[in-house]
Amino acid sequence: MxxxxxxxxxxxxxxxxxxxxxxxxxxxxxxxxxVLVGSRRALIVDLSAxxxxxxxxxxxxxxxxxxxxxxxxxxxxxxxxAAVEAVLVSSGTDKVLPxxxxxxxxxxxxxx
Amino acid sequence: xxxxxxSPTEPGPAGTFRLRTERSAVGLERLGLxxxxxxxxxxxxxAVEYALRLCLEEAVANVVMHGVPVPGTDANWIALAVExxxxxxxxxxxxxxxxxxxxSAPEPDIAGSDDRVGGLGIHxxxxxxxxxxxxxxxxxxxxTMTIPA
Numbered sequence: 001m002x003x004x005x006x007x008x009x010x011x012x013x014x015x016x017x018x019x020x021x022x023x024x025x026x027x028x029x030x031x032x033x034x035v036l037v038g039s040r041r042a043l044i045v046d047l048s049a050x051x052x053x054x055x056x057x058x059x060x061x062x063x064x065x066x067x068x069x070x071x072x073x074x075x076x077x078x079x080x081x082a083a084v085e086a087v088l089v090s091s092g093t094d095k096v097l098p099x100x101x102x103x104x105x106x107x108x109x110x111x112x
Numbered sequence: 113x114x115x116x117x118x119s120p121t122e123p124g125p126a127g128t129f130r131l132r133t134e135r136s137a138v139g140l141e142r143l144g145l146x147x148x149x150x151x152x153x154x155x156x157x158x159a160v161e162y163a164l165r166l167c168l169e170e171a172v173a174n175v176v177m178h179g180v181p182v183p184g185t186d187a188n189w190i191a192l193a194v195e196x197x198x199x200x201x202x203x204x205x206x207x208x209x210x211x212x213x214x215x216s217a218p219e220p221d222i223a224g225s226d227d228r229v230g231g232l233g234i235h236x237x238x239x240x241x242x243x244x245x246x247x248x249x250x251x252x253x254x255x256t257m258t259i260p261a
Contacts, residue, residue: 054169055232083162090239
């Protein structure tokens with residue numbers, strides 16, 4: 001499991017999750033992801049290279065959303081594969097974390 | 113006891129895949145590799161492999177994180193079986209922790225302000241498995257799920 005970050009617009013960070021966000025994956029990225037959500041107010045979590053997500057991965061994302069929201073920041077999910085998006089929708093995660101498939105729209109959503 | 117079970121990478125009699133693994137993070141990592149092996153051997157489609165991986169991971173994670181050992185009982189392992197049956201896969205997860213029916217877990221409330229997010233695992237198992245059955249047989253919990261193949 002890998003986490004890559006880049007600033008794609010002024011004040012806007014894209015965090016790309018690569019691999020499987022299963023329990024082992026969640027353990028691998030929990031600390032760097034916690035640091036990230038604790039230090040960014042405009043965060044796009046790029047899921048386009050995420051192969052799998054289960055409840056522990058959802059927990060990582062949801063707690064990240066709470067952390068960003070507590071600082072009056074914004075966080076969205078970007079372009080998950082269909083199988084991953086199905087889990088996000090089935091679990092209701094999309095109700096606390098918007099899922100967007102257009103990058104410009106995602107940048108606008110977190111920049112607002 | 114592990115010696116009376118087939119190798120983790122070999123299907124047992126009647127095509128059933130079996131794995132006996134540690135009730136720990138190591139066991140969870142071994143589970144992931146085992147699912148890789150089953151998916152390759154059965155040439156599972158992407159959606160079926162996803163459902164298989166998700167249901168097994170959620171069930172095993174629940175036992176690893178929440179299972180309560182019973183004094184005098186060896187609860188340090190989890191036994192798994194995946195059996196192709198007609199148009200579906202039958203998954204069985206067996207452990208020797210205290211009796212617990214994961215179907216009794218409350219529905220998740222992820223929108224709350226509380227950072228604790230629980231109940232997602234069983235919610236996803238119900239979503240991805242056609243059936244989820246639980247039985248307590250002697251000292252063992254048996255969780256059985258079927259997923260369309």
